[in-house]
Amino acid sequence: MEEREFRSVIEVLLFVSQEPITLDRIIKITEIGDRGRILAAIKGIDEEYFINGHGLQIVEVAGGYQMVTRAEFAPWVKAAEKTAAPSRLSRSALEVLAVIAYKQPIVRSEIEAIRGVDSTGVIKTLLERRLIRIVGKKDIIGRPIMYGVTKGFLSAFGLKDLSELPSLKEFADIAGSGQTNWIEENNK
Amino acid sequence: MEEREFRSVIEVLLFVSQEPITLDRIIKITEIGDRGRILAAIKGIDEEYFINGHGLQIVEVAGGYQMVTRAEFAPWVKAAEKTAAPSRLSRSALEVLAVIAYKQPIVRSEIEAIRGVDSTGVIKTLLERRLIRIVGKKDIIGRPIMYGVTKGFLSAFGLKDLSELPSLKEFADIAGSGQTNWIEENNK
Amino acid sequence: MSYSVKLEVFEGPLDLLLHLIKKSEINIYDIPIADITKQYLDYIDLIRSLNLDVGGEFLVMAATLIQIKSRMLLPVTETEDEEEEEDPREELISRLLEYKKYKDAAEMLGERGETWSNIFRREQPQDVKGEGDFSLSDLSLFDLIDALQKVMERVTDSSSMEIILDELSVKDKISAILDRLNIQESLTFTSLFENEKTRSTIVVTFLALLELIRLGLVCVQQLEDCGMIRIFKKIKSGGTDGGEGV
Secondary structure, three states, X not given: OOHHHHHHHHHHXXXXXXXXXXXXXXXXHHOOXXXXXXXXXXXXXXXHHHHOOOOEEEEEXXXXXXXXXXXXXXXXXXXXXXXXXXXXXXXXXXXXXXXXXXXXXXXXXXXXXXXXXXXXXXXXXXXXXXXXXXXXXXXXXXXXXXXXXOHHHHHHOOOOOXXXXXXXXXXXXXXXXXXXXXXXXXXX | OOHHHHHHHHHHHHHHOOOOEOHHHHHHHHOOOOHHHHHHHHHHHHHHHHHOOOOEEEEEEOOEEEEEEOHHHHHHHHHOOOOOOOOOOOHHHXXXXXXXXXXXXXXXXXXXXXXXXXXXXHHHHHHHOOOEEEEEEOOOOOOOEEEEEOHHXXXXXXXXXXXXXXXXXXXXXXXOOOOOOOOOOOOO | OOOOOOOOOOOOHHHHHHHHHHHOOOOHHHOOHHHHHHHHHHHHHHHHHOOOOOOHHHHHHXXXXXXXXXXXXXXXXXXOOXXXXXXXXXXHHHHHHHHHHHHHHHHHHHHHHHHHXXXXXXXOOOOOOXXXXXXXXXXXXXXXXXXXXXXXXXXXXXXXXXXXXXXXXXXXXXXXXXXHHHHOOEEEOHHHHOOOOOHHHHHHHHHHHHHHHHOOOEEEEXXXXXXXXXXXXXXXXXXXXXXXXX
C-alpha cells in the first residue's frame, strides 16, 4: 500500500473507534506487520494535523492510540454538550414511560409490580426530562404520588393527544399475526 | 475569531457530534450567526481533507452536516468490525420504503393497493430498523395508523431531506428497465 | 411445447406480470392479454408443480386476467366515438404503471443505500449502564409500544393482562360529578352514564361515585325497589339523614 493511502487507512480506523486502538489491532486489521511503519503513519497524521492547524490530534493513551480534540477547543466541546438536547433514554426508562403512558395515572408501586423491578431512579430521570409529571396523590394509605405523561411526551412522539396512542391490539396488528414473536428479519 | 481557528472549531464540533449537526446548532454553540461563513468553513474542511488525501469527508445528510469516512476505506472499517454492517434490505422492504417515502403519510392498505401484496411483515421490519415510524392516525373509519420515513432513513440513503428524492420517473420504456443516475451527486 | 420460465421470487402478482411483459418485449399499453394470461398461468402451474405455495394474491390476479381476457373476446359494439369503448385492460395497465414507478424507485434506493453503507460515522459511545439506549430525537411510538410489549411478555406469563388507556381518571370524574352537583341539586344515577360510551369510562364513573360516597361527599337515595336512584350533594352541616345510604 502506498504511504499516503496507508496513513489514511489508519486515520479512518482511529476515527471510527471510540476507544484507543492498539498497534496489535492495527496489524491484525491491515495485515501489515511493520510496527515502525504504523508508528510513523500515526505520527505523520498527528503532525499533519498540527501543521495544518486542525482541531484534532492523535494521543497515545491506555496502551493504544486515539483521535481526540485538541485541548484548546474544550470550551466549544463543552458548549456543544451543554446545548445538546438530553438525548438518550435507557431501555428501562422507555419501559417505565410506556407503562405510564398506557396506565396513567399510576403510582410507583404499580409500575414496579408490572415491571418486577425497582423503578425509582428511572422515574426521577423521566421527571427531570419532563416526559412525565406528578398528576396527584392516590387516595389510598400513604397517599402515594401518581404519575402521568406530559405535553413534552406527546410532542416527542408526535401525538396530538393520548387517544392517538395505538392500542396494544392495533400494535399486534402491525406486528402481524405473529403477535409476540418478534423474529428478527424477514430478509429473503 | 480568525478564520483558521474558526474552521477548526467547526471541525471539532463535527467530530464530537453523534448526529448530523445543523447550522442552527453551530450558530447556537459558536454564537457566530453568519451562515455563509459557517458553510464556507464546512466546505473548506471537506476540500482540505480531499486535497490532502485524508480518509474523512464532510457530508450533508438528514438536515445537517456530518464527519464520516470515505467510501473507499469501507473494507478496513469492516475488517475492524467497528460497525456491524446493517443487513441489507430485502426487495420488498425497499419497495415498501419507496412507497412510504414518496407518499407519506400513508396507511398500510394504500401501500398494499400499490404493491398488490400484503405488507404487514415488511412494515414491522422497517419499524424495527427505524427507517419508518408511526406518524399518527388517519381520520377515516377505523382510524388506521399512518406511516412516514425517519431521519434514519435519510441518513441510511444519504439524503439531505425528502425533497432530494428523485422525482418518480413516469413510465418511459418498460423493456429497458431505465435507471436514472442519481447516486453521483453527493458522492464526491 | 417448452417454456423457459425462470423461477424467481416475485414480490407479488404485479411484479410477476411486469417481468413477463418485459421478457416478451411487449407494449405495456397494448398487452396481448391472452398470451400474457397463458404465461402467467404457466408460471403458477410451475410453482405448484414444485409444491410451493402460491400466494392468494397471485390467484386473484389469475382470475382478473381470465376475466379481462373473456371481456376482450366479446364483440365490440360499434359506436360513433372511437375512444368511447372502455378497454378492459385499462385498470390493470394503470396499476402496473403505478407499481412500476415504485419498483424502480425501490431499485434506486437500494443502490443508493449500498453506496451509503460504505460510509461510516464514528462509533457511538456505549451506554454506561450497558442497556440498549435510544436517542430521544428518533424515538418512535413503535419503540414505546415495543418496550411495553416486552415488559408484558417478561412479567405476565400468566393470564394476559389488559392495558386500558385511561382517558379519564377517577379523580377527574369525581370533580366532574361534584361540578354538576354544584349546579343541580340532585342527579339521577342513569344520567351519570349518559355520555359514557366505553366500558372503561363507565367503570371509572362508577368508581368515582363509590369514592364520593366513601368520602361522604354525596349521598344516594332510592325511594322504592328498582326505582330511580338519585344522588345528592351532602350538606356539610353533618347529620346523615340524607336518605338510606347505599
